[in-house]
Amino acid sequence: MAMPAKALLLINPNSRNGKGAQIDEGIKLLQQGGTDVVVKTISKSVTATHVIEDLHNEIQLVIIGGGDGTINSALPALHKFRLPFAILPLGTANDLARSLGIPTDIESAFNVIYENNYRKINLGIVNDHYFLNVAHIGLGVKVTKELTPDLKRKWGVFSYLKAALSAFEQSKRFYLTIRKDGKSFSMKSIQVAVGNGRYYGGGNVIDEESEIDDGLLRLYSLYPATFWQLLTCAPLLRMGKHKQTHNTFTLSGKDIEISTQPPLEIHADGEQVSRTPAVFKVIPEALDVICPAITAE
Numbered sequence: 001m002a003m004p005a006k007a008l009l010l011i012n013p014n015s016r017n018g019k020g021a022q023i024d025e026g027i028k029l030l031q032q033g034g035t036d037v038v039v040k041t042i043s044k045s046v047t048a049t050h051v052i053e054d055l056h057n058e059i060q061l062v063i064i065g066g067g068d069g070t071i072n073s074a075l076p077a078l079h080k081f082r083l084p085f086a087i088l089p090l091g092t093a094n095d096l097a098r099s100l101g102i103p104t105d106i107e108s109a110f111n112v113i114y115e116n117n118y119r120k121i122n123l124g125i126v127n128d129h130y131f132l133n134v135a136h137i138g139l140g141v142k143v144t145k146e147l148t149p150d151l152k153r154k155w156g157v158f159s160y161l162k163a164a165l166s167a168f169e170q171s172k173r174f175y176l177t178i179r180k181d182g183k184s185f186s187m188k189s190i191q192v193a194v195g196n197g198r199y200y201g202g203g204n205v206i207d208e209e210s211e212i213d214d215g216l217l218r219l220y221s222l223y224p225a226t227f228w229q230l231l232t233c234a235p236l237l238r239m240g241k242h243k244q245t246h247n248t249f250t251l252s253g254k255d256i257e258i259s260t261q262p263p264l265e266i267h268a269d270g271e272q273v274s275r276t277p278a279v280f281k282v283i284p285e286a287l288d289v290i291c292p293a294i295t296a297e
Contacts (some may be wrong), residue, residue, distance in 0.1 A: 007063055012066030033114055057075055070091065079123060087106070099199050101292045119288070122214070126273060138189060178258055217281075219253075259277040
């Protein structure tokens with residue numbers, strides 16, 4: 001595929017590595033390939049959606065310099081205007097980049113963009129809000145709240161572990177009902193995760209079989225347990241081997257309904273987006289993203 005004639009590069013200076021990002025050499029590389037690059041800084045007042053809406057008729061590619069939250073903020077405009085995108089991983093966890101095999105150093109990430117290889121990926125929806133990685137209810141929401149900008153700057157990827165320890169102390173059990181394909185499952189839970197991508201929370205795997213282009217959502221629920229019980233199964237949870245522990249309930253599907261008692265917040269890709277009850281859906285092959293070419297083994 002030919003290089004795009006014009007690309008929009010969005011930079012989030014508030015992402016963990018956004019302020020110090022060295023992008024000039026990368027822009028020169030893309031210009032050498034025939035791509036004119038327009039650079040815009042986004043903020044609370046100048047959002048990714050606003051910039052993309054203003055320039056969508058002029059551009060053929062959106063390059064997003066930030067973390068997973070920054071990418072999430074661009075999803076409505078990307079999907080609306082059917083614009084492909086690329087990633088400069090400037091966040092703390094960069095889980096979408098990890099799912100796609102995109103390197104975390106800026107020079108290598110620009111090289112991937114220059115190679116111009118595209119992959120179609122799924123888009124998750126929860127109550128009309130888009131997400132790419134995972135949506136959380138319960139413990140995962142509390143982890144997100146503990147992940148302050150200061151904590152991310154000081155601890156990097158390890159901030160997720162520190163936040164998880166603090167969140168567990170505040171976690172409360174709730175009643176959960178899951179409906180899929182006419183079947184209903186009820187249980188007590190402290191955490192529910194519904195994944196569209198493969199990775200979340202700094203490298204945790206939602207399901208060992210999950211891929212961001214498989215057309216399925218993957219769900220797991222954690223039964224109430226002590227900290228030490230969860231600690232013993234933590235390696236399995238980290239690797240997405242939830243089916244190998246008795247502390248979880250799992251299922252997969254394209255349409256999943258969830259209700260909780262009491263109603264609870266839902267966070268997706270690190271941002272609060274809705275509350276239960278919720279309907280989760282997936283749009284297969286909804287977006288085109290630049291990523292490394294998949295080589296045959």
